[in-house]
Amino acid sequence: MTIIDRPTQTTTGRPGYELSPWERRFIGIHIFIAIVALAIGSLIGPLQALEYSNVDLYQYLEPVLKSYYQGLTLHGVLNALVWTTFFIVGFTTLTTIKGLRRPLSHPKVNVAGLVVMIVGLVMTAVPLLLDQATVLYTFYPPLKASWFFYVGLTLVVVGSWISGVGFYLTLAAWRRENRGVRSPFIALAGVINAAMWQIATLGVAVEMLTMLIPWSLGWIDATDPELARTYFWFTGHPLVYFWLLPAYISWYGMLPKQAGGKLFSDSLARLAFWMFLIVSVPVGFHHQFADPGVPQIWKWIHALLTYGVFLPSLLTAFTVIASLEYAARRRGGTGLIGWVRALPWNDPSVTAQLLAGILFMFGGVSGLTNASYNLNLVVHNTAWVPGHFHLTVATAVTLSFIGITYWMVPHLAGKRLWSPKMALAQAWTWFVGMVIFSNAMHMLGLLGAPRRTPLGEAPYVPEEWNGHLLRVSIGGTILLVSVILYLIVMWKTFRGPKVAAADVPEVPIAEALRSPQLTPVWLDRFKPWLIVAGLLVLLAYGPQLVDQIGNMNLNAPGVDFKIW
Ligand code: HAS
Ligand code: CU
Numbered sequence: 030m031t032i033i034d035r036p037t038q039t040t041t042g043r044p045g046y047e048l049s050p051w052e053r054r055f056i057g058i059h060i061f062i063a064i065v066a067l068a069i070g071s072l073i074g075p076l077q078a079l080e081y082s083n084v085d086l087y088q089y090l091e092p093v094l095k096s097y098y099q100g101l102t103l104h105g106v107l108n109a110l111v112w113t114t115f116f117i118v119g120f121t122t123l124t125t126i127k128g129l130r131r132p133l134s135h136p137k138v139n140v141a142g143l144v145v146m147i148v149g150l151v152m153t154a155v156p157l158l159l160d161q162a163t164v165l166y167t168f169y170p171p172l173k174a175s176w177f178f179y180v181g182l183t184l185v186v187v188g189s190w191i192s193g194v195g196f197y198l199t200l201a202a203w204r205r206e207n208r209g210v211r212s213p214f215i216a217l218a219g220v221i222n223a224a225m226w227q228i229a230t231l232g233v234a235v236e237m238l239t240m241l242i243p244w245s246l247g248w249i250d251a252t253d254p255e256l257a258r259t260y261f262w263f264t265g266h267p268l269v270y271f272w273l274l275p276a277y278i279s280w281y282g283m284l285p286k287q288a289g290g291k292l293f294s295d296s297l298a299r300l301a302f303w304m305f306l307i308v309s310v311p312v313g314f315h316h317q318f319a320d321p322g323v324p325q326i327w328k329w330i331h332a333l334l335t336y337g338v339f340l341p342s343l344l345t346a347f348t349v350i351a352s353l354e355y356a357a358r359r360r361g362g363t364g365l366i367g368w369v370r371a372l373p374w375n376d377p378s379v380t381a382q383l384l385a386g387i388l389f390m391f392g393g394v395s396g397l398t399n400a401s402y403n404l405n406l407v408v409h410n411t412a413w414v415p416g417h418f419h420l421t422v423a424t425a426v427t428l429s430f431i432g433i434t435y436w437m438v439p440h441l442a443g444k445r446l447w448s449p450k451m452a453l454a455q456a457w458t459w460f461v462g463m464v465i466f467s468n469a470m471h472m473l474g475l476l477g478a479p480r481r482t483p484l485g486e487a488p489y490v491p492e493e494w495n496g497h498l499l500r501v502s503i504g505g506t507i508l509l510v511s512v513i514l515y516l517i518v519m520w521k522t523f524r525g526p527k528v529a530a531a532d533v534p535e536v537p538i539a540e541a542l543r544s545p546q547l548t549p550v551w552l553d554r555f556k557p558w559l560i561v562a563g564l565l566v567l568l569a570y571g572p573q574l575v576d577q578i579g580n581m582n583l584n585a586p587g588v589d590f591k592i593w
Contacts, residue, residue: 046130048123048441055136057441059119059143060434062150063112064519067427070107071512073100078466078505081498083485095160097483103157105166109422111150113272114185116430118142118192120275121219123437124282125196127536128216134202135195142192149184152177165481167261168241170252173587176245183237186230193223211545211553214298215282215538221302222274224555225267228562229310232263244587251583255322259577262313263570270309270338272422274302276429280349280382286539287379287436288372290356295541297348299552301341307562308338311569318405327573328402334569335400342393349386355542377452381432384460385425388467392420395471410481413474416467424463428456431515436534438522445528447521451514458511466504469497 048056073094076086080097087094094100122139126132133139155177156162162174168182200212200220236257243249281298285291292298314331317323354368362371373379395417398404408414439446446452478484478494490498551557 046127046132048126049132052122052126052132053441053443055140055143056119056122057438059115059122060438060441062147063115063119063430064434064516066107066111066115068512068516070104070112072509073104074108075505075509076100077104077483078508079502080483080485082502084502085485093158096163098165099157099160099163101481102163102165106153106157108427109166109272110182110185111153112430113422113426114189115146115150117222117271117275118146118189120278120430120433120437121196121223122192123536124215124219124275124278125199127538128213128219129199129203130213131199131203131206133195134199138198139192139195142188142190142195144188145191146185146188149181149186149188152181152184154181156181167265169261170241170244170254170257171585171588173245176242179237179241179245183234183242186233189223190227190230193220193227196220196223211295211548214292214295214541214545215278217299217553218274218278218282218302221306221555222271222278224559225274225306225309225562226271228566229264229267229271232260232313233265236260236264249583251586253577253581253583254585255320256577256581258317258320259313259323259574262316263310264313265316266313267309269418269422270305272426274305276382276385276426277301277345279429279433280345280386281352282539283433283537284349284379284382284539285352285356286537287376288353288356289360290352290539292539292541293348293351293355295543295545296548296552297344299548301344301348303552303558304341304344305338306558307565308334308341310562311565312338313570314573315400315405318402319409322577323573327569330569332400332402334565336397339393339397339400346386346390346393352539353383375449375453377446377449377456378432378435380453381435381456381459382429384456385428385432388420388428388460388463389425391467392417392425395420408474410479411474412470412478412480415480416470416474419463419467419470424459424467428459428463431459432456434519436537438519439534440536442523443527443530443533444522444525445532446534447518447525452518455511455514455518458507458514462504462507462511464504465500466508469500469504473497473501 076090076094077097077100079086087097087100094103122133153162156175157178159175162168162178164172164174164178168174168178197220200216203216204212240249240252240257240260244252281292281301285293312331312335314323314328315335318328318332353372354362357368357371360371360373362368372383374383395413399408399414399417435446435449435452438444473494474480476491476494476497478490478497484490484494484498
């Protein structure tokens with residue numbers, strides 16, 4: 030294949046914009062909190078993995094962790110909710126500023142967002158640590174937590190909304206200054222994700238305000254678990270794309286530059302993000318295929334739309350791999366597949382993201398299995414599901430975010446990455462550990478092993494599960510090594526000496542192969558996509574919500590998980 034280098038234009042045509050010391054610190058606070066959450070959350074993970082082989086480390090942690098379920102709740106909330114949300118808001122601040130090459134238009138709004146998120150985090154953490162919120166990260170009623178937990182989580186979401194408004198206002202200001210110019214991809218994509226998140230979180234907001242908070246404060250006696258689940262999954266499914274899209278921003282808009290190439294198609298990249306805006310929300314019932322209170326027709330509609338939300342990821346696989354192939358061939362790579370070897374595998378940031386992408390292909394396969402109504406009935410509530418989400422949120426997303434921090438933390442701190450070799454070892458151990466762990470979890474699920482269960486203590490474990498249970502523990506232990514390597518690299522980088530500006534990694538922003546000015550204007554407009562998104566949500570959820578709210582039955586009093 031010959032590579033034709035067409036003339037390109039940088040996204041704005043303006044000279045680079047250097048982050049001010051305040052901006053570096055402000056973004057850095059988000060990333061610091063995210064990494065602390067990941068550290069605590071991930072160190073708890075192996076406790077669960079080892080429990081599967083009857084190695085009960087919980088007994089030694091009794092004063093801190095009262096039960097397997099308190100550990101599992103902390104693991105899920107810290108990793109899936111806190112690490113992700115704080116990282117995403119910090120990263121989007123950076124992509125907004127660097128993408129638009131201008132400061133935030135209303136920095137006070139963004140500061141208010143961060144403050145509200147931190148207040149919410151503290152309110153969430155206190156009952157979690159006191160074993161007063163052992164309700165897992167999905168907090169399904171009738172499991173009941175302290176009102177502090179619900180109010181705290183609500184504030185974390187509200188804080189992220191406020192930051193989203195800050196990003197939107199900044200993009201609007203840029204557009205006024207640059208009429209007729211296509212919005213730079215990484216900035217636009219971040220704002221699309223923030224908008225999707227604002228629509229998506231309406232479900233959990235209603236759940237919190239009308240049900241869980243009044244219930245935990247004693248204003249109402251009981252809840253309606255079915256309606257609560259519907260509200261929850263209205264938000265819960267798009268939540269996974271809220272996590273994924275920042276990784277996609279990096280794969281589309283940054284990784285090609287790091288690999289020495291260009292973004293293959295600016296138009297396809299934008300199209301994928303707009304598709305996520307319209308089909309991320311109206312698919313939540315694919316988490317409720319087994320729920321008795323939702324009529325089959327609505328499950329079928331959501332299953333169909335789930336196949337729709339599969340498409341932008343297929344599009345992403347195509348475009349990102351094409352961008353990588355372009356980069357590899359420029360570096361002298363040849364052959365149908367052989368070009369892969371020419372990618373910069375010695376760069377830990379690139380390697381982490383490539384390995385994340387490779388495992389995501391398998392995560393996509395298990396996702397499609399979940400989405401198939403009849404196959405779902407086989408795997409639902411089994412170990413298969415955590416097998417699936419450790420390939421998606423715990424690898425595609427988390428390993429990509431880790432890869433991003435390998436240039437971002439040195440950039441923000443004005444340092445050099447400490448021991449790129451150790452960082453490389455971290456990426457590979459994550460990959461190997463996760464292959465072993467998630468494959469074993471998928472197998473266990475197919476054999477009928479339930480999820481959310483300390484299987485080491487279960488009296489019904491058949492012989493044939495044992496090998497897989499052991500592999501879960503081995504995979505979990507390798508992941509523990511990987512997390513420790515990551516924390517060492519981050520700590521040493523953070524504590525390392527300041528280096529000359531030329532030695533500090535740059536923010537990698539890929540040019541597109543074709544000028545973004547050639548991208549059709551309808552791929553740069555919010556209004557039509559927002560209208561379609563709103564209509565689809567109304568159609569896919571409206572009638573069922575009216576029905577379920579009309580038949581609301583507040584008859585489930587609270588259950589305390591602590592008794593386990
Ligand atoms: Fe999922 C359950 C369906 C994607 C997370 N999912 C979960 C849960 C979580 C989760 C946390 O339909 C459990 C919730 C709970 O606690 O109960 N999921 C899907 C489908 C997709 C999907 C259809 N999930 C994700 C992502 C997640 C995530 C992304 C987190 C970030 N999921 C389900 C369903 C359930 C479910 C049901 C309910 C199960 C049940 O019964 O409870 C799709 O979006 C997947 C599309 C993905 C692809 C792959 C494209 C590949 C790419 C890689 C390119 C390669 C590169 C590397 C860049 C089509 C883009 C190249 C490298 C070189 C070297 C060249
Ligand atoms: Cu889902």
